[in-house]
Amino acid sequence: MLEPANTAAAPRGKLHAIVAEFDDVTAVTEAAKRVRDAGYTQFDVYSPFPIHGIERAMGVRSTRLPWIVLACGLSGTAGALLLQWWTNAVDYPFKISGKPLFGIPAAIPITFELTVLFSAFAAFLGMFALNRLPRHHHPIFEHPRFKRATDDGFFLAIEAADTRFDANRTRELLQSLSSHPIVACDEPADDGATPRWVRAGLVSVAVVALIPFALALASRFQDSSKPPFHIVGDMDWQTRYRAQAANPHYADGRAMRPDVAGTVAFGELATDQVLATGKTGADWTTKIPLTVDAALLQRGRARYGIYCAPCHGIAGYGDGLVAARASELQEPTWVPPASLHDAVVRGRAAGQLFDTILNGVRTMPAYGRQIPRDDAWAIVAYVRALQRSQNATTEDVPPAARAAMGL
Amino acid sequence: MNTIPATSNARLGPLATRLRTFALVVALVAAAAGLWLGHARGDGFQRFQHAWLLACAFFLTVSLGALFFVILQHLVRAGWSVVVRRLAELMAANVVVVALLLSPLVVLAAMGDGSLWPWADPAAAEHHPLIAKKAAFLNGQFFAIRCAVYFGAWILLSRWLLRRSRQQDEARDTLPTEALERRAPPAMVAFAVTISFASFDLLMSLSPEWYSTIFGVYVFAGSVIAFVATTILTLRFLQSRGILRGSVGVEHYHDLGKLLFAFTFFWGYIAFSQFMLIWYADIPEETHWFHVRFEGSWAYVSALLLFGHFVLPFAGLLSRHAKRNLGVLTFWAAWMLVMHATDLFWLIAPGVTHGGALVDVLDVLAFLAVGGAWTFGLALHAADRSLVPVGDPRLHESLAFENL
Structure with missing residues (x-):
């Protein structure tokens, strides 16, 4: 007998999944294999700890995540190189320590960091996106005993979205695998839509987060008689020698350094x-x-x-x-x-x-x-x-x- | 899992004797030929000494990588690695062979022969002010003392690790393992200090005017690569002879592959860190060392290291499927060993190969001699005892280990 998960008279949505409970790893793994062999693809196994080999038993295909990470990592590599090449060698060419305008060794640290950053973001956010996270609710929680999945319960849920899903045949399959009662979990009546107060809160946070940017933008178009606000003071007031000042660090006492004997400044080589x-x-x-x-x-x-x-x-x-x-x-x-x-x-x-x-x-x-x-x-x-x-x-x-x- | 298949066929058996005989013959023949050819050069054994140092450095790094690995497993109480740890313990304990083979070079330096380490010649300091400034550290007597300390520490430590691990094979309690875990942290500190200074002394001081504080880490990175690659190849060899088939599986290879991959990248990271600071600062006394290695045919060796030691294996080992495919993994392990030898050649030989990056027949002979002796020592240490720590409290965990 198919037991409804919700005994309360709350309004209910359409069927989400039919759930069976198992006592141990062996039973749930065996059940996963049977469900897989029956041709189902839209089903999931819930357990208190990772089960080695469950992906194989469920017939889960390899995740696309590594390819996403690789693509994003390579984008980071290319983006970092392009950014440094454009800023240093094209848009604002400026010689530093006689190095090439675009020196690969100097560009590697940023390239490395950006590759790692993009890869990490892709792995983290990609995992969330592929798992359709975050979500505040899942119909599986309608199962009255589902909390055991954090302790000693093992569950297998075949989702109604599966093309082979048939309420009666699927239930019979699960009943043949599990001695526990089979439970049907329904979608919430509102299809799991995010509650209004949560949405309002998120929008408020987003609006508040925009305020500093709005203020910064506004100040770009306003005249002010106040002194400028220096965020990084020691970049605005650097310790330095003035051109004609004396500098005790050099034998000749001059702050302005003459060219080193036998050297030529860039672009000043006397070929003519x-x-x-x-x-x-x-x-x-x-x-x-x-x-x-x-x-x-x-x-x-x-x-x-x-x-x-x-x-x-x-x-x-x-x-x-x-x-x-x-x-x-x-x-x-x-x-x-x-x-x-x-x-x-x-x-x-x-x-x-x-x-x-x-x-x-x-x-x-x-x-x-x-x-x-x-x-x-x-x-x-x-x-x-x-x-x-x-x-x-x-x-x-x-x-x-x-x-x-x-x- | 009531019967442990690991204990069956986990010994060298008759292979030990054959291995010992074969390795010893190779070692003796190659050493004799090398000494004779080296003498015939008439350069006071200078080329031979470089070849010998290269060969010793290669097998020393394998042993030191193994020592690091063993200490690390006890430090983090690793479970997966138990079935391969005994091999590492044997390789680490085998450092005594390198100590014996390297000692003649150290004695020569202590006696003032500067044909290998230029500073060893007391006259060198008179010609070079930088060497003169370092004479308090770089002098024959102090050098010999330091070498004795490094090798003494490594031999004592590695033998203790092997002895305790074998005690655990027989023990009814876990006291030997607990002792190993308790001593692992100070052992790791001792290892870090000794490998760093030994790298400065044995390899960096070949160019005594040059220095790089990261050099020890660079050699360390290569050491772990050498050890992991050697372990993968050794396991493949032993399993092809039917040994260790019951204990080591694809999951363990996968983890060794991860280590190989990680340290391949680590090596690239450290190598580049060393290069970039010197490139950016552009100080002649520092750039000189790279300049020598970017000139003539050495430039090709440098490029080979960049691509062969880093870019290609990084791409090749990136995928999980590559690490779990034993054929592919074995290829990269062999490849990385060749690259590690190239790396050491790149570190050691530029001082003596004036005509460019040419591998000498002496290099090959020295490699065969030291390699033969090292293999002989390894078989001797392994004897006919179990190659799996059968009494280890985490053996079950290691046997049941799964990555996925």
């Missing part, structure tokens, strides 16, 4: 002798080795304004602010800077001007540390333009403009 030294063989080049265009002249003008104008003056007459102040104070050791419009300076080759900027001359210091090579050439181009502007003849004015100026 003219470009690097301003010389062709032993002679100064007269031609600027870069394409002289408006962009180069603008660059030269800006660099000239920063580095040269303080002494040489904006127009190049040697009357810059520093020079003017020094002669005003009548400094005895002050040597006035040269006017760039002297015949001597005008007669100098472009290469020599370039060399003077980088390496200095007489009392003029070398600017090679501050001014990159191409910028020095830009300054030379601008100086040439300045010189021409201050020593121009009528022929230099375009004919059309000449008429307008009444020349």
